[in-house]
Amino acid sequence: MTMEISYTIEEVSQLLKVSKLTVYDLVKKGELPVFRVGRQMRMQASDLDNYMKSNKTVVSQVPIVETYLSEVKDPSHLVISGQDMVLDILGKYMEKDNAYPILRSNAGSLNGLISMYNGQCNIVSVHMYDGDTGEYNLPYVKKILVGYPYVLLNLLSRKAGLYVQKGNPLNIQSWSDLNQEHVTIINREKGSGARILLDEQLRINHIPSKNIHGYLNEEKSHLSVASAVSAGKADVGVGHEKAAKIVGIDFIPLITERYDLVILKNTNNEKLIGTVKAILSSQQFQSEINAIGDYDISQTGSVIYETF
Known part of the structure; x- marks a missing residue:
């Protein structure tokens, strides 16, 4: 049982x-x-x-926005997409210091960018791995936000890899180990950064997704995937280190992912960009993030890329 x-x-x-x-x-x-x-x-x-x-927003209890944000019409609110708890902390700082009413969305990286392209999201968090360049985020942002000026700011870096059951009984150590008859995975939903990471690793390792047992079984958060592995519903899942520690399972780190924020550059967002930069660069914010553990804040607040 x-x-x-x-x-x-x-x-x-x-x-x-x-x-x-x-x-x-x-x-x-x-x-x-x-x-x-x-x-x-x-x-x-x-x-x-x-x-x-x-x-999702712990300070003001504002509602969760649906994945595709199709009903967001109120321009007086700012929408931040993504699931990491650090985004809740960012929203708290923005509400407290600058009176920005914040809505939080659970949309994954890719779906968040599409929502931004359609004018339905103000700040998008992204962690999308490109297997051809080995780079995070920018290759996708350049392709999706065609015609839009934007700034890409670093939020943090974190370890990503594989959740396995305590003691790693199947001795799973790499992406290629997923391609085994006796290994069953639990996947993330389409458009999430973890799903993109898995799909890119399968592609560059020449592993057809049809060979992966459990590939079509999906959960919608890192914690849900980790919990499924802990409960024995799957042997392995893809996610970041924090959820593994929360649930109490083993974690196989395979890559350091850069977790960035995207904000469009326009007249309305000039103050917003300045506010986010100031918060990310502040000692108080960085100390709070550092205290959580398992996050690398060495680049937090730095401009990764900016169009002019």
């Missing part, structure tokens, strides 16, 4: 970076479902993941 990963109240408070009293209050209100083991309350990882998805 496979068992889903679960957390104690203290672990949930650490993951959400709130007090245990806040977690107990959410439990009391019925917003966080729990079960009891003796006198101890525990929460399933899937329930915590669902809660985080439905409350």
Whole structure:
């Protein structure tokens, strides 16, 4: 029998970076479902993941925007796409210091860029690997934002690779190890950076996706993929290091990915670009990100590319 990963109240408070009293209050209100083991309350990882998805902006509790952002019409709000918790922290700084009302979207890197091209997103986070150049993000941004001036700012860098079960019983060490009869993966949705990384690695390693068992099975977040591996629903998944540590499984680092922000350059965005640059470069913001762990902030705030 496979068992889903679960957390104690203290672990949930650490993951959400709130007090245990806040977690107990959410439990009391019925917003966080729990079960009891003796006198101890525990929460399933899937329930915590669902809660985080439905409350993506922690400060003002503004609603999640749908993946394609087709209903975003209010120009008084700024939309930030992507799933990393650092984007929530960025939104917090922008709301507090500059009174920017923030909407958060779960759209993956590629879908976020398409939304920006269609005028439905203000800040897009991207981590898309190009197998031909070995470069992150810029090859895709250049192709999609044709005709638009933009700036590409570094948010952070992080390790990406493979989630495997504790002890790595199948001894999975590389992308080529996925091409085995007895290995089953759990994939990410189309348009996500993790899905692009997998597809590019399969392509440059000459592995047909039809050979990969579980390729069509998808989850929509790093935490969901890691939880699926932990629960024995798959042998391996693709994602970044942080989720593996949260869930308590092993992680095989295979690449350092650059996680960047894209903002269009126009008259309306001049102040926005300056604000984001100032926040990213501030010691306070960088110290908060560094305290989370597993992030490289050596390039945070630097301009990776800019059109004029």
